[in-house]
Amino acid sequence: MNILIIGSGSVGIGIGCSLLSQNADISFLASEKTASKMKKNGIKRTGLFTNYSFSPSEFSVYETYSQIPKESFDYVIVASKTTANKDISKRLDENRDILKDNFTIIICQNGFGNDKAYLKYFKASQVYCARISTGFTRSERNISEVTVYTEPILLGSLQGEDIRHLQPIADKITASGINCELTDELDKYLWAKMLYNCTLNPLGAILDVNYGKLTENEYSKDIMDNIIEEIFNVIDATPYTTLWDTADDYKNIFYSKLVPDTYNHYSSTHQDIKRKIKTEIDTLNGKVIELGEKYDVDVSTNRLIYKLIKAIESDF
Template identity: 30%
Template sequence: MNFLIYGAGALGQALGCMLACQGHTVDLILRPRFKDTLEKSGLTVTGYFGEFATKGSQLGLYTSLDETANSYNYALITTKAYDTASAAASIAALEQRVEYVVSMQNGCGNIELVEQFFGTEKTLGARVITGFEITGPGKVTITVSADDIHVGAPLADAISPAAASLAKTITEAGHPCRAVEDINRSLFAKLLYNCTLNPLGALLGVHYGLLGKNRETVAVMNRIIDETFAVITGLGGSTDWADSDQYKEVFYSELLPVTASHRPSMLQDMENHKPTEVDALIGYVSRQGQLLDIATPTCDTLAAMVKFKQAQYLQ
């Protein structure tokens, strides 16, 4: 198969390396500093799923879509959520050279943007709950994985053949992946997890595990869970849990311990003075709460605090 990976940071580079090792054609759209490094050193992925390595010559390395000439079975968008619209617009310029476009990003609202450019039939979404970190020149470490990648079509109907084919290919490349009927259900589950941990961990500057060991932070996380669950229900969405209390049981006993040592991606963005994905995570809950007339005071406060801190360093 032919793959385009647009916005190849840690996630995109890792998947690109794994797919290329399996014999697929992979073109990466990445930043110039990454291109220069990968041309010289190639790509190595280590950690949770084993070791994978590919030479720079085995990958298509580009800083712009204008440089590419291939047609693609799948274009995977792995940018930050705030770049979804610009990424989709760029890929749309390829017209018939792309069969399916897949949002593999954090947060909610990304699939809807991709649909605006490509329509429902060509759009897929994916939920990734694996930790990827660039640990050196041409080196990506997979630090943790809480579950398989989920991939599916925007409409909850039946498993899309395109999603099933992509899931099989990614699994064979080394990262467990499965096709699901309702990708929004999976994305809402991740939204619960991310909103509970990411902003609070970023503002306090700690890894996830510490948040679960303190009575005060547990109380804040419980309020986030209650508010996020209420918004998901208000949107007509569903998750694997009947109510927020049932989610809390699973969250504290299973989900949090698995990723206790993980540092929030939002914290890493803050440390590097980069924009955060606040608007696709807790900011999304706050916005939807206002539209649905559902009170989300804790999410509103945390979103405002993250935006304040972000504005300070971006100035």
């Protein structure tokens, strides 16, 4: 099993270590600074579950597509920020000779509809997505720390494709200590994660607090309630569904379990703002706004949160 991981941040290195621990042949496409660190010091997965450490001789790192041997990979795991999807999908198409005939792309990102950029160039039977509720952070360029675990990683298709060939990937990730399963209802689970991320990520970044603190203030709680209700209105207006019938059903589990289980966590949006890099807001609340406009649904709270993040980003 030869796998290329594009995006060597916390998720990419975390999943890469998981697969390396089960004897998969792993290569990374990384930025110059990250590649240099990985080549010099190897990579590690720390935190919750089994910790792993791999020397530079146990994996390959490339900085450009031109360095990659032809017909090398069965799988490509995209673990970059969603802001890079347009470029990555185009570059993969231009360099598809690095892929074997029956290759599979698995997109491991926040947000909904990230497969759209890849379906422009590749068949639906070649493009799959993951729902990741595990929290990864990167303390150093070559180290991924598992900080939060709530539910298994889920692999599936948003286009109704057969997913059975993804089982070997799921089995290896599970054997590494992080449960991973296949699902034919990935859209439901991705919208469940959208509800969670759209409600917590941008607001936590704007207010500079962890998830738990957001629930302890009547004003931030009111904002979150509005975000949740707007997203349910969007879901009701579209062909999509999720795991709860109503906004109130979701809010009950959100405030009683989901947030308490991740009370001390700071969102990836918060981390991006602190590092002064562009966030994934376009595939989170931005996607809600896009669908709201398409189906004539009021998403004014999501729009305000989106504009506040964009205003912060404008100084980067």
